[in-house]
Amino acid sequence: MFTRRNRGRHGYPLLGLLALAVLCAVALPLINALVIYPAYTKIMVGTFEDAARRLAVLTIPPSIKHTRLGPAVLDTPRFLADVYRLETDFGLLRVRVISPKGKILYSTDTAEIDSFESGPIFKDMVSKGRRYARLGVMRSEPVRGKTEAIDTVETFVPLMRGSDFLGAFELVFDVTGPKRELERFNLYATVGSFVISFALLGVVLLLIRQEAAKEHSRLQADKLREDVEQITRHDIKTPLLGVLNGITFLENFTALDTEQKELLDDMRHAANTGMDLISRSLDLYKMETGAYEYAPADVNILSVCRRVADDLSDLARQRSVAVEVSFGDGPLQRDAALPLSVEENLFYAVLANLVKNGIEASGADDTVSMRVTADGEFSVAVHNPAPVPEAVRAHFFDKYATAGKRTGTGLGTYSARLMVEVMGGRIDMDSSEEGGTTVTVALPL
Template sequence: MNKNQFSTNTRYSRPLIGLLVLAFITAVGLPLINVKIIYPAYSKIFISSIMEETGRLAKYVIPPAAKHSKLTHTVLENTGFTAAIFRMENELGLLKIKVYSATGLVLYSTDFNEIGTRSKETTFFERTLKGLPSGELKREEGIDAHGATKEIDILETCVPIMRGDSFLGAFELVSDVSAHMQKLNRVNALATYGTILACCSLFVVGSILFRLESSRIRERKHAETLKADVEQITRHDIKSPLIGALNGIEYLRNYTTLDEDQKIMLNDMRTSVSTGLDLINRSLDIYKMETGMYRYEPQDVDILAIAHRVIVDLSGLAGMKGVTIVATRSEKSLALDESMIIPADESLCYSLLANLMKNGIEASALGQHISMDIRDSPTVTIAIHNPTIVPVAVQDTFFDKYATADKVTGTGLGTYSAKLMTEAMGGVISLETSEEAGTTITVILPSNTASE
């Protein structure tokens, strides 16, 4: 099995992995976003709305005569002011009301002990004296309607009273917002738990699909391994009767009297059986290349002589198709006495060139010609060209296993095995095809022996 094919077959579905990752990130991220961003944002909006309401109430309570001058003790002498504060405190359920002068002195407070004191709050001096409203949400112990002590949420808001850029004074309102915070916390909890539940459900579904995918991949790997073992055993078993037939042919040739017709027939039979054995041996080599077990042992071979052999052996097929084969060396006519010695495997080179040339012949039409050009500087480059474009449907998978088009008897193994054999010899193979230029398959093999 090809390593690339193995990695492709064992790769989990990207959408499935993406679904699991998305479910995990969502299950973790959304609750954090809700707690760290959304909930604080709602709280901030809530505090801001309270501060705005406090500012409107403060302006409503201040006597008209004091709205354009700094707040002083004289404001307390106004009975309407004290009545308004008392009514606001009771009707709104406020815990405390304070009125500050322009200097930070407490002019009025529901806690009479604080009257005449000055604010010690840092925010008062940092924000209120500069005309900026402030609010702070706290959790403190308080007493409920039944007189029981419990923790309550209180909101302290301090709103400055301004006339233009002049600071006239400030109002501070302390209110019990426990009921509002409970509602907000309830909504936040429902949103958080709902999000977690939805994301966990998504994660569970993704996990189930992932397990099913894993099981399917294991079964496929097992089937592929079984298939490879069966193919290997079949190849081995088929060789035995072919070897027996070949031995029988050799016996008849050597120990019986034959006429010329019988000798020709036996030679044809011997050639057919030998070709069958070569194909089986080559398929075993391809299997070893796929599984990484092939042992490449290069020897000095004459690549030009191999090219001549291939052209001669395929001349019958070319003649039947009405196709002409042209062999050149660096685009010059190739002479029979020329040689080019390279380190390679003779059998692999023959099968490689035969496969590519055979494909080119089968793809060509009557009257067309196929060229094979061989160059030897600085590496050995073999370019096989035919004038027909490779179908678009298989251009991207041209060298993949079982990739074929427009060939009734095609198996899609020719170019695949050519790629394996090229790479086994340390070379590279590539395809260029277009409507205008036709198809060129280029094989580049290493060369460290000088050519003659």
């Protein structure tokens, strides 16, 4: 259950990269079309607008610079010559000189002269002293019956004396060349963003495919391992059952002396231990996959703690280690009782595993203690004076994590965590060079 869930997290970074690649594939072209291209277009229009302002100021003769534009302007020496120079030297498509009342005093198109400019742009913006520029399109004169589209920037430049409107110039620039270059640049940028985005998307999809293949292989390997383990459990149980049946037959139908009976008892104990281990292994597998059916019942939990200490007393004596059990403020009394709803075999397996680990980690004349409390919740803290190696502490409850015991499998603390979580409790470990190691199991009362 835990292992598979953790494996699924390995794909999160790749899924994040995939989302980023898709976002880039969509966002980069949109940003280019909606932000970058309009921004460059605005810069281009602004450049021609500023050029129009400078040209208009330079075209007005100093003698009439601060007077209202009227018919007399056309009689000013060099004015018409300067306007004509504007048209020819700067490639202007149209030049118009407009009086404050909107009368067209001069126009490249002579038919417009003496007519009036009364559009909203002139009335609402230009006549109030605000410059205006816009991108547009004009049709060229027909050549062999065909006309061409010409990209333009039309600008209105108001002439002001303080807040007094003196008139305006309208200049129309041919921007076909710059606009086509801008469009070419925009095309290259869009294509480039597509190429980069889809290249990133392709790389991420390739990585996801490789990760998916690895995950598929891992799942197949896990399934094969699970099948082999189940077959192995079944195959091992069969000869063990045969051994137990043979022992029962010898006890019932054979004359045995005392030594032979003791030998058969040892054989029965070994066979039963093997059966228990196989059953416990199957239970752990069910816990991992979430298929274990927890069946709690009321038990005297203090009695189970005493039984763990008694059952491990021989191992403790062999290693010259003392085992102490306390409840509340003093040693655990034989007649003490505390009912708790748990599955007795599970709790016994957890506590026996932790105490056995503590005994095996301790040195001669050390003490392993079990401190039992029942204040809001039931907890038992198993302490031994030996610290857990620092490299193992962060992975103490992980599968196959071991502190270097020659015969260790790295499954003891892992199975303890599984069983405690099945019982609805929690298990924690604290270890240091000065304080030794304490593993605490807490269960709800």
